Amino acid sequence: MIAVISFNTMLHVTATDNFCRSCHVHPQATQSWKLSTHYDNDAGMPVHCVECHLPPEGIRYISEKAKLGIRDAYGTLFRDADKINWEEKSTLENAVHYTYKASCLHCHENLFPSNLSTKGEDAHLYYQQNEDKLRCLNCHLHVGHYHEEAQQTEFALTSHEEKKEIYQQPARLDSFKSFTETIPGTSVSFNMVAIPGGTFSMGSPADQAFRDSDEGPQHQVHLTSFWMAEHEVSWNEYLAFYQQTSGSGRTEDQMSAAANGVDAITGPTPPYGNPGQGWGGGERPAITMTHYAALRYCQWLSRVTGKTYRLPTEAEWEYACRGGTQRPYFFPGQPKDYSELYWWNRLFGADTSVINTYVNYALNSNGKTALPQAVAANPFGLLHMSGNVYEFCLDWYQPDTHEQFAGEAIIMDPAGPVSGDEHVIRGGSYRSDAAALRAAARNHTRHQAWMVTDPQIPKSLWWYSDCRDIGFRLVLKVSEQ
Numbered sequence: 001m002i003a004v005i006s007f008n009t010m011l012h013v014t015a016t017d018n019f020c021r022s023c024h025v026h027p028q029a030t031q032s033w034k035l036s037t038h039y040d041n042d043a044g045m046p047v048h049c050v051e052c053h054l055p056p057e058g059i060r061y062i063s064e065k066a067k068l069g070i071r072d073a074y075g076t077l078f079r080d081a082d083k084i085n086w087e088e089k090s091t092l093e094n095a096v097h098y099t100y101k102a103s104c105l106h107c108h109e110n111l112f113p114s115n116l117s118t119k120g121e122d123a124h125l126y127y128q129q130n131e132d133k134l135r136c137l138n139c140h141l142h143v144g145h146y147h148e149e150a151q152q153t154e155f156a157l158t159s160h161e162e163k164k165e166i167y168q169q170p171a172r173l174d175s176f177k178s179f180t181e182t183i184p185g186t187s188v189s190f191n192m193v194a195i196p197g198g199t200f201s202m203g204s205p206a207d208q209a210f211r212d213s214d215e216g217p218q219h220q221v222h223l224t225s226f227w228m229a230e231h232e233v234s235w236n237e238y239l240a241f242y243q244q245t246s247g248s249g250r251t252e253d254q255m256s257a258a259a260n261g262v263d264a265i266t267g268p269t270p271p272y273g274n275p276g277q278g279w280g281g282g283e284r285p286a287i288t289m290t291h292y293a294a295l296r297y298c299q300w301l302s303r304v305t306g307k308t309y310r311l312p313t314e315a316e317w318e319y320a321c322r323g324g325t326q327r328p329y330f331f332p333g334q335p336k337d338y339s340e341l342y343w344w345n346r347l348f349g350a351d352t353s354v355i356n357t358y359v360n361y362a363l364n365s366n367g368k369t370a371l372p373q374a375v376a377a378n379p380f381g382l383l384h385m386s387g388n389v390y391e392f393c394l395d396w397y398q399p400d401t402h403e404q405f406a407g408e409a410i411i412m413d414p415a416g417p418v419s420g421d422e423h424v425i426r427g428g429s430y431r432s433d434a435a436a437l438r439a440a441a442r443n444h445t446r447h448q449a450w451m452v453t454d455p456q457i458p459k460s461l462w463w464y465s466d467c468r469d470i471g472f473r474l475v476l477k478v479s480e481q
Contacts, residue, residue, distance in 0.1 A: 088367030126455035235281035323379030338434035396420025
């Protein structure tokens, strides 16, 4: 009996908010909790730490409590709390490991209360139809720990930067050299870098560390000269498109019908949530838009500037990323020098001073995108060709694309497969390990998986609800200007 009483007493004491605060001293814990609706609400009933961060009851409550306690005790004793990126720890990818769907539903038994909005009803109905794919956190990530910027659901339609002159004309081209494009009717400009044509070996050699099978065999590709944007399309640039073409007030199916017309270029509907993630806009890369949205942006920009802007082909992207080099990266070093997939680096760390100069990736990004000036340029003068955000290419993705060119001497300006289900994305992102940042590393969109949380019927043509590390940059061919 004494043992049972002692055990119950221990469970009670270690389940109090004060006990949790003895380890969780960072502001994302107590301060953000007291600002959230789980503490400050009309009912006056605060939700306590263990009610979200442990299963609601039973043997699993005890087992998870033991594991959580050991982990927290180790972190308190052996880790420096000041060096932990609490902002990144608050992301969905991390939060799902510390909260439980059963705990959410234990309190929120009725998903359709009388005061629920129509938008909320649609979302909860969608949740019930997709419970195997969704967690409550997909839509309610910051309900327990308030995050002011991330919880802004209205998308800022203007830049907060100081306004400059309004451009009346686009840039004029009279020779093949780098130039600054100006978007008429806006104060927005961006740099286009002249990339000289040439021949290179596309793909990776069979012995390159962390190589995937879709990266070979290597083959010779010749590209004619083109311009490429110095950095990814920024929020300043994309918001110019949004402001001039957005379809506020229209549904996705109405927008889809309008997009098939020929009289005007239809722009994005308002996003479902805050695509900027609370990180700020300006020159940060515009993210979370679909491949379709990127194509429409290129179409709009081409119309207002009188040039033919488009996404880069996969070959153009890799050639530009390499900057005339044939190394795994455009900067010195091998994948095993930097990757945490290599056991030595996981145990003993690695000298990342070189890669940190050129790349915003998992080990130095603090879990968010970076401004263009945060990194040094590659040999062609391009910024963030590796890391920061994945970049759409024009090509459809096929795993055997390189194999189709095997045996041919030199491929001239390849355009990729004529059809497919997903599109190529390149470059890795702020979430990527160094292995994914290699110049030859290939990846592709996952359209359906990136739309799971979106409850709209039909789903958005313009915005991914579940991908926040993808953007795009522009290309302009000499023959297409």
